Amino acid sequence: MTGEERIRRLVADFRRGRRPALARAISMVEGERPGVSDLLRELLLVRPRARRMGITGPPGAGKSTLAAAIAALLRERGEEVAIVAVDPTSPFSGGALLGDRIRMNDLATDPGIFIRSMASRGSLGGLATTTREVIDVLDAFGFPNILIETVGVGQTQFEIQAAADSTAVVLVPESGDGIQAMKAGLMEVADMFVVNKSDRVGADRLVREIRQALLLKHGVTSRGVPAHHGVDLSAVGAPADEEPSRSGRWEIPVLKTSAGRGEGIDDFLEQILAHHRHLTVTGELEARRQRRAEGRIRDVVERRLRRRARTRMETHPRLAEWTAGVRAGSETAYSVADRIIPAILGRVPERGTEERRDPSDVDD
Ligand SMILES: Nc1nc2c(ncn2[C@@H]2O[C@H](COP(=O)(O)OP(=O)(O)OP(=O)(O)O)[C@@H](O)[C@H]2O)c(=O)[nH]1
Ligand SMILES: [Mg+2]
Incomplete structure (x- = not known):
């Protein structure tokens, strides 16, 4: 079974009210397992x-x-x-x-x-x-x-x-x-x-x-x-x-x-x-639910950006050089950040032109 099929079956079992499916879904969320964003995309609708x-x-x-x-x-x-x-x-x-x-x-x-x-x-x-x-x-x-x-x-x-x-x-x-x-x-x-x-x-x-x-x-x-x-x-x-x-x-x-x-x-x-x-x-209940919905969006956005930032930073080819610069006093964390952030925000890591899905973009 592919991962996708497994998720589809889990979603179907969950919707039928099967307890083992609930327990598995929770374990996936807790363990931040692969596929969890695909799962939640379905379950939380x-x-x-x-x-x-x-x-x-x-x-x-x-x-x-x-x-x-x-x-x-x-x-x-x-x-x-x-x-x-x-x-x-x-x-x-x-x-x-x-x-x-x-x-x-x-x-x-x-x-x-x-x-x-x-x-x-x-x-x-x-x-x-x-x-x-x-x-x-x-x-x-x-x-x-x-x-x-x-x-x-x-x-x-x-x-x-x-x-x-x-x-x-x-x-x-x-x-x-x-x-x-x-x-x-x-x-x-x-x-x-x-x-x-x-x-x-x-x-x-x-x-x-x-x-x-x-x-x-x-x-x-x-x-x-x-x-x-x-x-x-x-x-x-x-x-x-x-x-x-x-x-x-x-x-x-x-x-x-x-x-x-x-x-x-x-x-x-x-x-x-x-x-x-x-x-x-x-009307406070709906107001709280609204704030909660906003919080969830923020959660997911921040989690993805944090993950992407971490991966892109750690794999940046000039990171070692810039780090040495900070140590030597020829750079600061701020000057390095000014250079790294565009690389983090850009869709394609270095000079490439075609859109590709970056593995650090998925939050699972
Ligand atoms: N005398 C007395 N003991 C109680 C009462 N309610 C709970 N206890 C006892 O207090 C102890 C702690 O109870 P828990 O319900 O586990 O407390 P808790 O706040 O969930 O504890 P943690 O999850 O460890 O923070 C247990 O031994 C309970 O039996 C009560 O109303 N009176
Ligand atoms: Mg307790």
């Missing part, structure tokens, strides 16, 4: 429809346990769920969920659930591009719900926020200074806060701290905020027939859960769904 829910927070906060519990609830409603764990520090374990109603192992064997752990960076060091593409692939496969778990440190949370529609930031009492976590940028990305491990001491204090930080940041009063929830239920948590107005502002809720005991999970799911309704009626 669909309108994105999934609810993309990000769950981020410090290591060990219970993100996987929460994701699995949310997935279990969605399964009870008959909905399929994909879970992507990005750079997990520990695997999904076989614990009990929802107060022993479900075991995590049941989820692993449920065909309505797809769980995948992956690294955030591809071999080219492309910023989470492969992660974003894997999520797009899961959406194209038809998963109506995609949960994206990431460790909220460094910059990854911003990258993942761009991939998700809603982002929940999970904190735990023992992560100590809640405000510290906010400073690390988690506050910027939160559509809701979840204080997990509320079976431990300090949960209420952390909830209060987060609420205070939110008040400071947004300069709002606690108008209409029920003490128990931190969210204006009249505006956002309402039943479907009482949707928020187009101008309605989203009040960031601060929730309390104990994923281990299965407490607060229904509430958490309700808030995720409410946020999604909010995004839909305000």
